[in-house]
Amino acid sequence: MKIALRLYATLRDYLPDGHDTGVTLDLPDGATIPDALAVLGVPLALAHIIMIQGRRVLPPDVATRQLVDGEELAVFPAIGGG
Amino acid sequence: MDRIVRVNMSDLTTRVEPVPAAWVGLGGRALTSTVVAAEVPPTCHALGPNNKLVFAPGLLSGTAAANSGRISCGAKSPLTGGIKESNAGGTAAKMLAKLGIAALVVEGQPAADKWYSVHVAKDAITIQEEKDTVGTGNYCLVNQVQARFGKPVGVMSVGPAGEMKMLSANISVADPESHIRSIGRGGLGAVMGSKKLKFISIDDTGTPPVMPKEPAKFKEAAKIFAQTLLDHPVSGQGLPTYGTNVLVNILHEAGGLPTRNFTSGQYAAHDKISGETMHATIVARGGMPTHGCHPGCQIQCSQIYNDKDGKYLTSGFEYETIWGMGADCCIEDLDDIATADHVMDDIGVDSIETAVMFGVAMEAGVLPFGDGKGVVRMLTEEIGKGTPLGRILGGGAANVGRVYGITRVPVVKNQGIPAYDPRAVKGIGVTYAMSTMGADHTSGYAVATNILSVGGHVDPLKKEGQIELARNLNIATAAIDSTGMCLFIAFPALDIPACLTSLIDMINARFGIALSGDDVTALGKSVLKTEHAFNIAAGLTREHDRLPEFFSLEALPPHNVVWDITPEELDSYWNF
Numbered sequence: 172m173k174i175a176l177r178l179y180a181t182l183r184d185y186l187p188d189g190h191d192t193g194v195t196l197d198l199p200d201g202a203t204i205p206d207a208l209a210v211l212g213v214p215l216a217l218a219h220i221i222m223i224q225g226r227r228v229l230p231p232d233v234a235t236r237q238l239v240d241g242e243e244l245a246v247f248p249a250i251g252g253g
Numbered sequence: 254m255d256r257i258v259r260v261n262m263s264d265l266t267t268r269v270e271p272v273p274a275a276w277v278g279l280g281g282r283a284l285t286s287t288v289v290a291a292e293v294p295p296t297c298h299a300l301g302p303n304n305k306l307v308f309a310p311g312l313l314s315g316t317a318a319a320n321s322g323r324i325s326c327g328a329k330s331p332l333t334g335g336i337k338e339s340n341a342g343g344t345a346a347k348m349l350a351k352l353g354i355a356a357l358v359v360e361g362q363p364a365a366d367k368w369y370s371v372h373v374a375k376d377a378i379t380i381q382e383e384k385d386t387v388g389t390g391n392y393c394l395v396n397q398v399q400a401r402f403g404k405p406v407g408v409m410s411v412g413p414a415g416e417m418k419m420l421s422a423n424i425s426v427a428d429p430e431s432h433i434r435s436i437g438r439g440g441l442g443a444v445m446g447s448k449k450l451k452f453i454s455i456d457d458t459g460t461p462p463v464m465p466k467e468p469a470k471f472k473e474a475a476k477i478f479a480q481t482l483l484d485h486p487v488s489g490q491g492l493p494t495y496g497t498n499v500l501v502n503i504l505h506e507a508g509g510l511p512t513r514n515f516t517s518g519q520y521a522a523h524d525k526i527s528g529e530t531m532h533a534t535i536v537a538r539g540g541m542p543t544h545g546c547h548p549g550c551q552i553q554c555s556q557i558y559n560d561k562d563g564k565y566l567t568s569g570f571e572y573e574t575i576w577g578m579g580a581d582c583c584i585e586d587l588d589d590i591a592t593a594d595h596v597m598d599d600i601g602v603d604s605i606e607t608a609v610m611f612g613v614a615m616e617a618g619v620l621p622f623g624d625g626k627g628v629v630r631m632l633t634e635e636i637g638k639g640t641p642l643g644r645i646l647g648g649g650a651a652n653v654g655r656v657y658g659i660t661r662v663p664v665v666k667n668q669g670i671p672a673y674d675p676r677a678v679k680g681i682g683v684t685y686a687m688s689t690m691g692a693d694h695t696s697g698y699a700v701a702t703n704i705l706s707v708g709g710h711v712d713p714l715k716k717e718g719q720i721e722l723a724r725n726l727n728i729a730t731a732a733i734d735s736t737g738m739c740l741f742i743a744f745p746a747l748d749i750p751a752c753l754t755s756l757i758d759m760i761n762a763r764f765g766i767a768l769s770g771d772d773v774t775a776l777g778k779s780v781l782k783t784e785h786a787f788n789i790a791a792g793l794t795r796e797h798d799r800l801p802e803f804f805s806l807e808a809l810p811p812h813n814v815v816w817d818i819t820p821e822e823l824d825s826y827w828n829f
């Protein structure tokens with residue numbers, strides 16, 4: 172299955188050359204969020220805010236939620252403003 | 254800080270008084286709101302002689318405490334019709350605190366059609382007539398005033414918009430580089446203009462540093478406090494690197510980035526205006542990605558943004574401004590937005606009110622969505638020059654909506670709604686509805702817990718828990734606004750217990766008192782209740798504590814959510 176992984180702020184350092192904002196990943200069925208992050212070597216501890224289709228995924232679901240073909244996964248480090 | 258300075262613009266006299274017993278221990282917003290509630294008739298015209306403009310440094314301003322240099326300004330707001338406190342960085346708070354001034358109160362109104370300035374120094378407070386500086390923009394004015402005194406005096410001023418008493422007019426405060434910070438919201442620049450006061454200059458020469466009553470205890474607490482700011486990932490790394498504009502992308506992803514005058518929660522061109530793009534642009538052009546708005550700011554979320562030729566264009570380039578001109582007005586070019594930001598600072602209009610206003614004006618067909626050059630032209634040629642169209646636009650979003658018959662007008666109590674759609678970030682919606690200030694994200698920043706996972710997590714798309722969240726944050730913020738602290742200390746304060754305890758320890762050591770955490774909460778509650786009572790007496794009823802109807806009628810993509818918190822639920826906010 173294919174999912175879109177978008178990384179933000181300092182996590183963009185983990186993107187391969189030529190990709191500014193994210194990548195499309197080809198993952199086996201049943202793959203989880205940690206599986207997707209592992210492809211680019213993003214440490215799970217830095218993935219402070221995780222969204223699938225614009226909705227937050229919180230622990231403990233972060234470890235177990237299986238990705239579905241066509242989903243968009245957005246990952247942020249700790250950020251703030253206002 | 255034991256003196257109240259009164260400047261009477263009716264008879265052009267000044268008076269220095271000791272702080273009355275009832276006001277001892279108050280600073281910043283607690284003091285401005287207390288003075289306004291005690292001395293301004295709630296039903297007075299905000300631009301008439303009975304309104305008062307109150308400037309107050311915070312309780313910790315002038316000390317070595319990190320991030321303590323915010324200045325509060327209060328009055329009855331001509332925009333909301335209620336009480337107002339707005340605060341900014343710059344050098345003024347520290348200087349007033351060093352001069353021992355707890356509050357500077359500008360009263361009355363001159364009879365003659367003449368402009369004035371006030372100079373505050375160690376031995377004298379004087380009023381001068383102004384001629385050459387009238388009509389001058391804020392950037393040029395700061396340079397003129399500092400050249401007149403031959404040193405970097407503090408300057409708080411109005412631009413042409415304030416002189417014309419526009420409802421979107423702000424008050425500028427000079428920062429350490431003689432650039433501009435803004436007391437932005439609620440039309441306080443119009444109040445200053447109504448008093449024919451072009452600027453206040455402050456010279457703290459010859460004053461000793463502010464000494465805490467218990468220096469050793471203070472030093473120890475200040476160290477712990479500073480460490481907590483460093484330790485929290487938001488205040489220690491996120492804000493210094495990307496500034497507040499890092500929020501564009503996360504609000505886009507969460508579907509809460511108001512776009513095209515609040516018709517969508519996502520902006521296709523979000524990456525072009527994002528904090529990441531801005532950071533790369535600033536670095537490539539030799540600007541400063543990390544910069545403090547006042548001496549002693551440790552977090553340093555501000556920045557200096559240069560143009561294509563590497564020349565200074567703007568600073569303090571905030572998320573709310575970039576969201577407003579960017580997503581809400583669909584302007585994709587960050588340089589156009591930066592130019593607009595510069596012009597808004599120079600003519601002296603609130604960048605949030607003005608951006609929200611342009612979104613409404615674009616919907617009305619005054620100019621097309623996405624027309625960045627058109628916005629800059631209208632700021633310079635219409636609003637800055639006070640043409641009939643400029644007067645309408647300078648009256649803010651609610652005014653433009655009324656004039657053009659638009660129903661999608663994102664305001665509460667006539668003040669423009671910033672940067673976070675209340676349908677998709679419901680906690681901040683409660684703050685917008687209930688804040689004593691009108692729509693104001695800073696008065697109870699529920700985005701932290703709804704979106705940023707600071708202080709726990711409350712689902713932004715559901716209504717459960719939002720009233721309580723917003724109430725607690727508004728109470729805490731009213732207290733923080735009284736200390737002179739920048740609100741961004743709330744990020745560590747929500748997650749690291751030592752941040753708040755060391756803050757209270759600093760206040761106690763500064764004044765030789767023994768406040769507890771409960772006392773600080775009680776202070777926040779009493780500030781809100783004082784402000785609420787003023788608003789009720791001014792004619793702002795519970796029916797004003799509501800969001801505009803369109804938020805309940807129009808579903809916001811991509812989550813297709815509407816505003817569903819009922820009036821009864823909102824009213825329960827005041828049960829404390």
Ligand code: SF4
Nearest residue numbers: 546550552554555739
């Ligand atoms: S963190 Fe930002 S807003 Fe706060 S005091 Fe520093 S520069 Fe100013």
